Amino acid sequence: MSMELRLFSDRRLSAIGEWQNAIAAEAFPLQLSDETSFDSVNGFLQSHLRGKLTGFECNHWDASEVMAEYPGVDFGHDWKYVLALRWLGSKRDEMLAAWMAATAYARATEGVVFDELDGKIRNASQALEIVRDLESDDQHIVDAAVKEALRRLRSRL
Amino acid sequence: MEGRVKLGAVTLNEMRDALGLDPFATPAADRPMVLTATGYVPIEAGVGGEGAVANAPGANAKTAPLVEKRSVFKDYDPDEPRVPAGNPDGGQWTSGGEVPATLPAVANDDPITPARQYASTLVIKHPGAWTGDSRTDETTDKLVTVLQGVMETVEYPPGMSPQRYGQLIHQAFATAVVAEGLSGIGADDVETTFPEGPYGSPGSIRTDVVLRNDDGKIIAIYDVKTGEADLTPTRANQLRAKTGAPSKTSVIQIRFNEALSKIS
Numbered sequence: 001m002s003m004e005l006r007l008f009s010d011r012r013l014s015a016i017g018e019w020q021n022a023i024a025a026e027a028f029p030l031q032l033s034d035e036t037s038f039d040s041v042n043g044f045l046q047s048h049l050r051g052k053l054t055g056f057e058c059n060h061w062d063a064s065e066v067m068a069e070y071p072g073v074d075f076g077h078d079w080k081y082v083l084a085l086r087w088l089g090s091k092r093d094e095m096l097a098a099w100m101a102a103t104a105y106a107r108a109t110e111g112v113v114f115d116e117l118d119g120k121i122r123n124a125s126q127a128l129e130i131v132r133d134l135e136s137d138d139q140h141i142v143d144a145a146v147k148e149a150l151r152r153l154r155s156r157l
Numbered sequence: 158m159e160g161r162v163k164l165g166a167v168t169l170n171e172m173r174d175a176l177g178l179d180p181f182a183t184p185a186a187d188r189p190m191v192l193t194a195t196g197y198v199p200i201e202a203g204v205g206g207e208g209a210v211a212n213a214p215g216a217n218a219k220t221a222p223l224v225e226k227r228s229v230f231k232d233y234d235p236d237e238p239r240v241p242a243g244n245p246d247g248g249q250w251t252s253g254g255e256v257p258a259t260l261p262a263v264a265n266d267d268p269i270t271p272a273r274q275y276a277s278t279l280v281i282k283h284p285g286a287w288t289g290d291s292r293t294d295e296t297t298d299k300l301v302t303v304l305q306g307v308m309e310t311v312e313y314p315p316g317m318s319p320q321r322y323g324q325l326i327h328q329a330f331a332t333a334v335v336a337e338g339l340s341g342i343g344a345d346d347v348e349t350t351f352p353e354g355p356y357g358s359p360g361s362i363r364t365d366v367v368l369r370n371d372d373g374k375i376i377a378i379y380d381v382k383t384g385e386a387d388l389t390p391t392r393a394n395q396l397r398a399k400t401g402a403p404s405k406t407s408v409i410q411i412r413f414n415e416a417l418s419k420i421s
Contacts, residue, residue, distance in 0.1 A: 035359055036359050
């Protein structure tokens with residue numbers, strides 16, 4: 001199911017290629033598709049993570065409208081731009097790709113990452129900590145937890 | 158915000174501060190806690206090893222067996238005391254020790270109706286979530302029941318970050334919905350790419366769940382969210398447009414933090 005983050009900045013990158021350069025500077029194994037121009041991105045943005053197809057939805061939204069959706073959050077100042085990244089929460093690669101792309105974008109634009117899950121605002125360095133956490137090889141724990149949850153649900157529903 | 162407290166993303170006192178309320182004096186209110194079926198457990202419990210929970214201030218006796226077993230699941234105990242139905246926190250586990258048993262009410266512009274309880278989880282359904290179409294409403298009810306079951310069955314793996322736990326819950330729910338085999342929701346109707354095409358189609362969007370009638374037409378779109386922001390009308394219209402559903406199709410939001418609402 002869907003998980004989202006918001007990427008606030010006061011300047012925009014001009015092209016997917018510039019975003020890709022920022023990703024490369026972080027040494028992330030992520031390759032964004034440049035099939036669509038950055039300005040016209042509106043939906044799934046294809047990428048490859050370690051050569052495997054993945055991606056996330058990406059939309060340019062109105063920053064003031066997005067900030068107004070979170071009246072309890074102090075964004076520091078009125079940011080000019082926002083990118084909305086959305087991925088399927090069940091797909092780990094999408095989540096990792098989104099966080100890598102967001103971290104690189106935030107670094108390149110001196111922007112911040114707002115995670116809807118915990119309501120926290122992170123700069124690029126702080127977002128990188130999330131990336132490192134998501135890279136940990138514990139998918140087997142998640143898979144086992146899901147399997148066991150289903151077993152228990154069957155006996156209850 | 159309450160959902161974030163339950164995930165351990167913020168402390169109880171951080172939530173109270175955001176609400177303009179005075180902090181609780183108890184030290185437990187300043188520590189990240191995760192809501193399990195046995196009550197609130199300090200988030201650092203898993204990091205500290207098997208004895209961490211039992212030794213941590215604010216831990217209640219119910220948490221000890223969980224850690225001893227090193228299990229990420231909690232066996233349901235129907236005899237465990239809970240806040241009575243009818244109370245705004247009805248159904249939540251009560252807990253002893255220093256951990257506050259209930260959370261303060263969170264301001265919400267919409268009227269809410271405690272409508273259903275499933276085991277330990279309180280679910281709040283917004284009156285606007287009901288469409289009047291029996292098939293849609295029954296499906297909504299079933300999806301919420303599945304979600305409740307997932308929330309109660311999946312325990313917080315020790316040491317896991319909120320982001321990874323969120324992924325776990327989402328994965329469990331998606332799998333459970335498919336496994337449930339609900340009428341009108343096929344396996345291809347969960348996490349579906351629209352416009353219909355292969356995974357990764359540029360510019361596509363993915364719906365969480367779509368409900369179809371007997372003719373295969375989409376009659377409801379479900380959007381399952383973890384955060385606090387509502388599904389916007391713009392996004393709801395995007396979902397209708399990309400799926401090819403009629404403009405009047407219900408787009409129903411289900412939140413993991415126990416709220417359910419409809420965006421017209």
